[in-house]
Amino acid sequence: MRWLTRPGAAAALAVGVATLWGFGWRGLILLLAFFVSSSLLTAAAKGGEKSGGEGRRNARQVIANGGIAALAALAGNWAWFAGALAAANADTWATEIGSRSPTPPRLITNWTTVPAGTDGGMTLLGTAGGIAGAGLVGTLSYLFGQDAAMALIGAGTAGMIMDSLLGAIGQGKVRWIDNDAVNLAATLTGAGCAGLFT
DSSP states (O other): OTTBOHHHHHHHHHHHHHHHHHHHHHHHHHHHHHHHHHHHHHHHHTTSOOSTTTTOBOHHHHHHHHHHHHHHHHHTOHHHHHHHHHHHHHHHHHHHHHTTOSSOOEETTTOOBOOTTOTTEEOHHHHHHHHHHHHHHHHHHHHTTOSOHHHHHHHHHHHHHHHHHHHHHTBTTBTTOOHHHHHHHHHHHHHHHHHHHO
């Protein structure tokens, strides 16, 4: 698959099997909604399909974005599962849509203007895109009979904000806080908030 490296595809298969085991086709559709929509946005932002391995998700990136959701599916907790995916989707949509912002981002910690692509930078367009990304997960969850669409939008938004906050204060400054660690923390925040909100 052009969006994944070979190890990334193996990790995605493991996440998919865990999701299917825990929640059947409904869980798998929610997972695919995140994966396909975020991959299409990422490809569009990067100017289309890349050659070779450039721009393709590896196993670590797959686990960082889908690992918490897979564990939640195995535990049989839909709120945690959907909350983790809402956060992952919100973060990806915010990043890719925000890259098209006509105004420069502002750093979440002190609201100063920073160059595009700065860790922890946020734009109005990107934030709106992130909320829309969480909204996609919340809407699908609602259509599948879960009465917690607004809670999932809130949880996804919280995960997106956590991603920006950790990016601003730790990424590139603390050795072990890289993009994958930040994404993992964001999905864990989304899962936790969804559990609290529902």
